Amino acid sequence: MLIVQKYGGSSVADAAKIERVAGIIADTYHAGNEVVVVLSAQGDTTDDLIGKAREINPNPSKREMDVLLTVGEQISVALMAMQLEKMRLPVVSLTGWQIEMNTDSTYGAARIKSISTERIRRELDKNRIVLVAGFQGINKYGDVTTLGRGGSDTTAVAIAAVLGADKCQIYTDVDGIYTADPRKVPGAKKLSAITYDEMLELASLGSQVLHNRSVELAKRYHVDLEVLSSYERKPGTKVREVVKDVERMIISGVAKDADIARITVAGVPDRPGVAFRVFSAMSRAKINVDIILQSAGSDGTSDISFTVAEDDADAAKAALEAAAEAVGCDHIAVDRDVAKVSVVGAGMMNSSGMAVRMFEALANCHINIQMISSSEIKLSAVIAQSDADRAVQAVHEKYFGEG
Amino acid sequence: MLIVQKYGGSSVADAAKIERVAGIIADTYHAGNEVVVVLSAQGDTTDDLIGKAREINPNPSKREMDVLLTVGEQISVALMAMQLEKMRLPVVSLTGWQIEMNTDSTYGAARIKSISTERIRRELDKNRIVLVAGFQGINKYGDVTTLGRGGSDTTAVAIAAVLGADKCQIYTDVDGIYTADPRKVPGAKKLSAITYDEMLELASLGSQVLHNRSVELAKRYHVDLEVLSSYERKPGTKVREVVKDVERMIISGVAKDADIARITVAGVPDRPGVAFRVFSAMSRAKINVDIILQSAGSDGTSDISFTVAEDDADAAKAALEAAAEAVGCDHIAVDRDVAKVSVVGAGMMNSSGMAVRMFEALANCHINIQMISSSEIKLSAVIAQSDADRAVQAVHEKYFGEG
Numbered sequence: 001m002l003i004v005q006k007y008g009g010s011s012v013a014d015a016a017k018i019e020r021v022a023g024i025i026a027d028t029y030h031a032g033n034e035v036v037v038v039l040s041a042q043g044d045t046t047d048d049l050i051g052k053a054r055e056i057n058p059n060p061s062k063r064e065m066d067v068l069l070t071v072g073e074q075i076s077v078a079l080m081a082m083q084l085e086k087m088r089l090p091v092v093s094l095t096g097w098q099i100e101m102n103t104d105s106t107y108g109a110a111r112i113k114s115i116s117t118e119r120i121r122r123e124l125d126k127n128r129i130v131l132v133a134g135f136q137g138i139n140k141y142g143d144v145t146t147l148g149r150g151g152s153d154t155t156a157v158a159i160a161a162v163l164g165a166d167k168c169q170i171y172t173d174v175d176g177i178y179t180a181d182p183r184k185v186p187g188a189k190k191l192s193a194i195t196y197d198e199m200l201e202l203a204s205l206g207s208q209v210l211h212n213r214s215v216e217l218a219k220r221y222h223v224d225l226e227v228l229s230s231y232e233r234k235p236g237t238k239v240r241e242v243v244k245d246v247e248r249m250i251i252s253g254v255a256k257d258a259d260i261a262r263i264t265v266a267g268v269p270d271r272p273g274v275a276f277r278v279f280s281a282m283s284r285a286k287i288n289v290d291i292i293l294q295s296a297g298s299d300g301t302s303d304i305s306f307t308v309a310e311d312d313a314d315a316a317k318a319a320l321e322a323a324a325e326a327v328g329c330d331h332i333a334v335d336r337d338v339a340k341v342s343v344v345g346a347g348m349m350n351s352s353g354m355a356v357r358m359f360e361a362l363a364n365c366h367i368n369i370q371m372i373s374s375s376e377i378k379l380s381a382v383i384a385q386s387d388a389d390r391a392v393q394a395v396h397e398k399y400f401g402e403g
Numbered sequence: 404m405l406i407v408q409k410y411g412g413s414s415v416a417d418a419a420k421i422e423r424v425a426g427i428i429a430d431t432y433h434a435g436n437e438v439v440v441v442l443s444a445q446g447d448t449t450d451d452l453i454g455k456a457r458e459i460n461p462n463p464s465k466r467e468m469d470v471l472l473t474v475g476e477q478i479s480v481a482l483m484a485m486q487l488e489k490m491r492l493p494v495v496s497l498t499g500w501q502i503e504m505n506t507d508s509t510y511g512a513a514r515i516k517s518i519s520t521e522r523i524r525r526e527l528d529k530n531r532i533v534l535v536a537g538f539q540g541i542n543k544y545g546d547v548t549t550l551g552r553g554g555s556d557t558t559a560v561a562i563a564a565v566l567g568a569d570k571c572q573i574y575t576d577v578d579g580i581y582t583a584d585p586r587k588v589p590g591a592k593k594l595s596a597i598t599y600d601e602m603l604e605l606a607s608l609g610s611q612v613l614h615n616r617s618v619e620l621a622k623r624y625h626v627d628l629e630v631l632s633s634y635e636r637k638p639g640t641k642v643r644e645v646v647k648d649v650e651r652m653i654i655s656g657v658a659k660d661a662d663i664a665r666i667t668v669a670g671v672p673d674r675p676g677v678a679f680r681v682f683s684a685m686s687r688a689k690i691n692v693d694i695i696l697q698s699a700g701s702d703g704t705s706d707i708s709f710t711v712a713e714d715d716a717d718a719a720k721a722a723l724e725a726a727a728e729a730v731g732c733d734h735i736a737v738d739r740d741v742a743k744v745s746v747v748g749a750g751m752m753n754s755s756g757m758a759v760r761m762f763e764a765l766a767n768c769h770i771n772i773q774m775i776s777s778s779e780i781k782l783s784a785v786i787a788q789s790d791a792d793r794a795v796q797a798v799h800e801k802y803f804g805e806g
Binding site for chain 1: 418421422452455456458459460462463464466467468470471473474477478480481482484485486488489495496498500501522545546547
């Protein structure tokens with residue numbers, strides 16, 4: 001089998017951790033597989049480099065920042081190669097430009113355009129373990145770029161896609177995808193499998209294990225993903241197109257996202273075109289809007305509320321203030337003390353009675369629901385942030401029992 | 404003018420030093436010059452990286468060591484670019500592979516084969532200051548290499564050669580080339596100019612300012628070199644093909660090399676072919692031999708003595724022991740407590756009475772001379788190491804007066 005593995009920064013943070021990870025790589029190789037390994041920068045390396053840069057220039061160009069940051073993954077692959085050499089394994093390390101990881105020129109958040117399989121394939125044909133520096137690419141000018149958040153996961157999935165790998169294993173410091181955050185919800189259960197779509201909902205809803213971008217890529221190219229622990233040798237969670245019945249739970253998880261803000265445009269005229277103006281202002285400002293609620297008032301005006309990422313709240317308010325004059329509104333309010341609690345599952349809307357359990361759980365806890373949204377595979381409620389952890393536990397217990 | 408500058412690791416060791424160096428670069432640019440700057444890794448970066456590697460594998464492959472070490476210069480150029488950006492100067496940083504610094508595949512000590520001027524020229528034409536990571540190249544397999552000791556000086560001279568630069572300035576923590584080590588000889592004088600050949604003698608004789616390899620390259624391609632201080636704005640020492648009369652001193656310096664050992668092959672038969680066998684053994688072991696002395700004994704045997712670099716002494720002895728049986732010899736002795744003191748100057752052998760002053764100075768100090776060698780431009784004496792500093796001072800005073 002051809003297997004692509006990815007190890008995050010905490011998994012290669014020091015010599016002891018590098019040795020442990022090398023053990024997993026060696027076992028995979030000795031089992032007769034072709035192995036490509038994508039590595040992130042060691043633990044604090046990226047933060048240290050950013051610190052050095054900020055000391056010199058608080059606002060450096062993104063091009064030079066990328067030149068600086070890409071050294072982190074290069075250090076990781078060189079050190080891991082040395083560890084595997086000590087174990088007498090044939091190995092070669094490669095950077096982003098060496099595998100021709102071609103990207104656009106959006107320094108700091110580049111998009112992958114193509115990857116050459118030629119160099120990797122040649123090294124695999126020499127029976128070598130191939131180590132690839134994650135997170136980094138090269139643009140048409142021959143300059144280095146970085147892929148931004150989740151970049152190493154994305155590198156691994158993209159390489160798995162172009163090589164037609166049998167699987168792509170994402171090793172991390174948790175051992176799989178859980179029905180809720182296991183640090184906060186004692187009864188959280190590990191899922192043996194989950195679909196891409198469910199994973200996308202969970203990732204975007206605040207479950208931090210896999211980045212959406214890598215899951216989207218995996219979905220598009222049908223890459224079999226697995227999330228596993230770097231520390232314990234046991235099965236993780238598979239992420240696939242279709243999940244076999246035997247592995248299937250109707251609900252795959254409960255997630256919380258506290259990094260949202262609720263914007264209310266209060267007292268707008270209750271006539272056509274108002275919502276259009278509000279949301280085209282958001283669109284022009286390139287701000288993603290999530291849940292929307294429009295409530296009619298009694299005096300011929302209405303309130304429009306919606307949620308945005310908390311980081312976008314100030315920009316959203318500023319954009320609205322500019323648009324408010326054209327629309328006419330009473331005032332604009334921003335509430336950051338909100339959170340979104342969501343239940344995700346492919347069987348969500350098709351199984352009668354599934355949705356109602358969430359409302360029942362929240363009602364039993366006397367938690368007020370501010371906004372609701374639903375899709376084929378999820379149901380979300382916006383509530384006060386102070387209620388969020390309690391809500392996740394109550395909802396989780398309602399669907400999954402006491403664990 | 405097109406000026407190539409090189410700054411060593413201590414000159415860019417921290418944010419404050421980077422800022423100071425950026426000031427020199429900015430002034431050079433604002434004076435209307437095209438500026439290419441070659442940088443070494445910051446202060447301790449290389450040692451830190453080597454430490455990380457050794458912790459994992461005491462004997463890593465040189466290929467992976469080069470992958471690891473080349474990040475040092477990449478960090479330097481990125482940080483310097485950020486400093487110059489803060490000063491609102493147009494700047495771009497480039498790595499060894501980006502300028503197509505093509506080398507052979509001797510990882511850790513690669514030789515330059517060619518450099519593309521295309522990228523550097525294009526950036527200069529955009530009026531940018533071009534920062535180049537020193538010490539690093541790329542081989543025909545597309546893998547990174549390092550140039551070994553003095554690699555950043557060599558990078559700077561090579562770039563100056565291919566670009567046809569008007570000058571190549573080597574900024575360092577001393578302010579020029581001195582007639583002797585100024586830390587040890589109080590009367591040492593700074594030279595305003597020196598020829599390539601004199602510099603080569605001084606460099607190989609233990610003056611640590613410029614590496615021979617970069618001087619040889621400068622000589623071959625007629626690159627006008629200048630050694631200057633990163634800390635003080637004043638003229639340094641020019642290194643050229645011909646030195647103008649007004650700048651000329653007959654003697655350019657007195658140097659000491661304590662890192663040598665004297666090997667004596669005692670009691671060899673006094674017949675043809677013996678010296679050949681001894682030195683072909685050295686040649687096969689790839690050991691450079693410096694000063695040779697053959698002394699005839701009274702009993703039909705003779706002693707052959709020669710000096711080698713101290714690091715080669717054990718290997719030389721081992722190689723000789725293998726050869727000794729074929730030759731027949733009494734014993735082999737290694738003396739590490741020796742040093743070579745040399746006087747260098749283009750006028751050395753042509754000016755009557757110049758050479759004799761060295762012997763006079765040593766005789767006045769009662770220092771015994773073990774071996775002598777001379778060339779067109781230098782005169783060297785091997786003496787006991789404990790006498791070396793005293794010898795340098797006495798010889799220097801004899802040629803240059805009290806300062």
